[in-house]
Amino acid sequence: MKKHLVSFTVNNDQYDLLVEPRKTLLAVLRDSIGLTGTKEGCSTGDCGACTVTVDGKSVTSCLMLAASANGKAIKTIEGLSSGSSLHPLQHAFIDKGGYQCGFCTPGFIMASKAFLEENPNATEAEVRHALGGNICRCTGYTKIIEAVMSAAELMRSARQAR
Amino acid sequence: MRDFALFEPTTIEEASSLLAENGGKATILAGGTDLLVGWKEGIATPKSVVSLAQISGLDSIAYDENTGLSIGGMTKMRAIEQSSTIRNRYTALAEGASEVGSIQIRNLATLGGNICNASPAADTVAALLVFGAQLEIASTYGERTIPIRDFFVGPGESSLQHGEIVTRLVCPPRPDNSGSHYIKQKIREVMDLAFIGVAASVELAHGVVADVKIGLAAVAPTPIRATDAENILKGNSLSESILEQAASAAAEQSSPISDLRCSAEYREDMVRVLTKRTIQASAARI
Numbered sequence: 001m002k003k004h005l006v007s008f009t010v011n012n013d014q015y016d017l018l019v020e021p022r023k024t025l026l027a028v029l030r031d032s033i034g035l036t037g038t039k040e041g042c043s044t045g046d047c048g049a050c051t052v053t054v055d056g057k058s059v060t061s062c063l064m065l066a067a068s069a070n071g072k073a074i075k076t077i078e079g080l081s082s083g084s085s086l087h088p089l090q091h092a093f094i095d096k097g098g099y100q101c102g103f104c105t106p107g108f109i110m111a112s113k114a115f116l117e118e119n120p121n122a123t124e125a126e127v128r129h130a131l132g133g134n135i136c137r138c139t140g141y142t143k144i145i146e147a148v149m150s151a152a153e154l155m156r157s158a159r160q161a162r
Numbered sequence: 163m164r165d166f167a168l169f170e171p172t173t174i175e176e177a178s179s180l181l182a183e184n185g186g187k188a189t190i191l192a193g194g195t196d197l198l199v200g201w202k203e204g205i206a207t208p209k210s211v212v213s214l215a216q217i218s219g220l221d222s223i224a225y226d227e228n229t230g231l232s233i234g235g236m237t238k239m240r241a242i243e244q245s246s247t248i249r250n251r252y253t254a255l256a257e258g259a260s261e262v263g264s265i266q267i268r269n270l271a272t273l274g275g276n277i278c279n280a281s282p283a284a285d286t287v288a289a290l291l292v293f294g295a296q297l298e299i300a301s302t303y304g305e306r307t308i309p310i311r312d313f314f315v316g317p318g319e320s321s322l323q324h325g326e327i328v329t330r331l332v333c334p335p336r337p338d339n340s341g342s343h344y345i346k347q348k349i350r351e352v353m354d355l356a357f358i359g360v361a362a363s364v365e366l367a368h369g370v371v372a373d374v375k376i377g378l379a380a381v382a383p384t385p386i387r388a389t390d391a392e393n394i395l396k397g398n399s400l401s402e403s404i405l406e407q408a409a410s411a412a413a414e415q416s417s418p419i420s421d422l423r424c425s426a427e428y429r430e431d432m433v434r435v436l437t438k439r440t441i442q443a444s445a446a447r448i
Contacts, residue, residue: 001165021168021211024198044199045267046353057240057269063198064270065191067168068215111266132352133264 004067010035011079019066026050026061029076037077037106041135048134051107052076058114060133077106080113088154089113089147098147100138108134112148120156124149164201166208170216174327177212178302182325184210190327191215192236192275195267214274220329221272223247230335231293235274235328240265242273242286252333253447254289254342254361261285261346264353274328277313280320280384287314287385288361288377289344293333301326314384337373340365341447345436356380357423360412360436364400364444371395376437381416381429388412391437400445409438 003018010033019028026043029035029052038061041049045060052061053075080087089109092098099105108131115130116122122130127148136144168191171177181188189208191197200206214220220236225247233242242248242259249256262268262276262285276286277297287310295310302325310331313320322328342363348354359379365372374395376388391412398404418429 001167004168004170020165022165043202045195045263048264048266051266054269058266059269060195060264060266063195063267065168065194065198065213067170068191068194068213115265129351130265132350133266 004070006067006070008069008072008074010074011076012073017066021065021067023066024062025052025054025059025064025066025069025074028066029061029074035076035078038110039103039106041103041107046133046135047104047107048111048131049104049107051110051134053110053114056114056117058111075110077109080109087113088158089116089151092147092151092154093144096143096147096150098140098144100136100140104134104136104138108136108144108148112151116148116152116155120152120159122152127152164207166201167210169210169212171212171214172216172218174217174300174329175302177214177217177327178300178325180210180212181327182302184212185324188212190278192278193238193271195263195271196275196279214327220274225251227335229332231331231333233273233331233333235277235330236272237274239263239268239271239273239276239286243268251336252289252293252342254292254344254363254444255286255333257344258286258289258346258359258361261344261348261356261359267353273331277310277331278320278322278328280314280316280318282314282317282382282384283356283359283380284385285344285346285356285359285379288359288379289342290331290333291377291385291387292342292361292363292375293336294375296332297328298330298332299326300329307332311387316383337365339367339448340373341444343440343443343447345440345443347432347436355423358418358429358432358436359385360433360440362437362440362444364441364448366445366448370397370399374441376412376441378412378416378433378437381418381433383417386415388415388433388437390415395441400441405438405441408441409434412437 039049041047188210220234347358361377391408413434
């Protein structure tokens with residue numbers, strides 16, 4: 001099938017790629033660009049492990065064609081830290097032990113990032129609801145929620161300090 | 163997974179002719195949250211896919227006091243859920259949109275897709291039925307407008323012809339003294355399909371029901387209006403006995419099936435319970 005020229009940025013780096021129409025954004029991120037932090041779980045949009053942000057909005061990258069990402073700004077887990085300085089969400093997940101096997105973690109962090117940027121003062125109930133599209137197979141939700149709530153606080157104080 | 167040719171037209175005319183040229187072999191790609199799942203599971207095997215994403219103007223939300231609410235077919239569920247106009251004036255629609263999948267899904271899924279899949283359980287459709295939405299449909303042969311009530315034929319089947327595209331939805335303006343609500347019966351908080359969905363819109367004048375519309379999802383081969391219940395309520399105050407009568411009439415008008423989610427008997431009884439609850443909640447919003 002005719003390949004499509006797709007241009008987008010991933011973590012602020014420009015990519016111009018020829019992609020087959022059937023390639024999902026997830027497949028291109030992992031296999032063509034080599035950013036394997038984004039995970040493939042169910043591949044039907046139910047588990048959230050493949051969550052990235054596209055123009056700041058969280059999406060399941062397994063249900064988006066790479067061709068549909070033309071012209072967009074994509075952010076993956078690899079783009080969160082600046083240099084050696086971790087994002088508050090990364091810090092909080094480490095501090096609170098918000099992971100066990102770690103497979104769902106990039107998806108949880110990217111979904112949380114997009115949600116907290118829109119809702120910096122979200123309550124715990126709101127956070128739980130907003131993360132309903134992310135599944136942790138190790139059943140570690142308590143620690144994950146603690147981590148997100150703690151990150152929200154860190155993000156609020158970072159915002160105030162600015 | 164089978165490969166397919168992807169087209170990304172920039173106008174409706176172009177999209178419509180691509181669909182026509184490719185006979186029955188082309189599929190419309192809107193948000194992709196159903197199409198890509200079907201394709202991965204081998205249920206959908208499109209040879210050609212026509213994406214509507216590059217056509218400008220299909221994802222806007224506009225409100226005018228005289229003409230009402232206009233929503234582009236490619237508008238994302240998340241945008242509908244977050245629109246203050248829709249939340250304030252067409253509350254049941256915002257609630258329906260917020261019930262679809264997860265935030266990640268709602269950032270992809272579109273209103274046009276939710277309607278055109280013609281699922282009897284579609285979360286936005288019960289609300290669109292009570293708001294009297296009109297669908298604007300375009301094709302190479304021209305444009306037509308039909309009420310959403312006449313759009314659905316059966317489970318997964320609509321009156322959309324090959325080459326036709328739902329470009330916009332228009333809902334008439336809302337009277338001031340009215341309120342609406344949508345209740346979805348489900349097991350999981352998110353990422354679940356409706357066991358039963360009930361939307362209502364109630365308009366009160368001097369304590370009596372001036373107008374009422376009730377939409378039911380997942381309890382008949384297509385989403386339906388509970389017209390018998392509406393007729394019982396009109397002109398009456400919302401007393402306990404009138405509410406009970408209307409709720410029973412709504413249950414009577416439903417024709418649910420038993421499936422892996424629940425039994426037909428449960429669905430029918432829950433239509434009664436939820437109809438009453440939805441009407442009370444709608445009236446409480448006035």
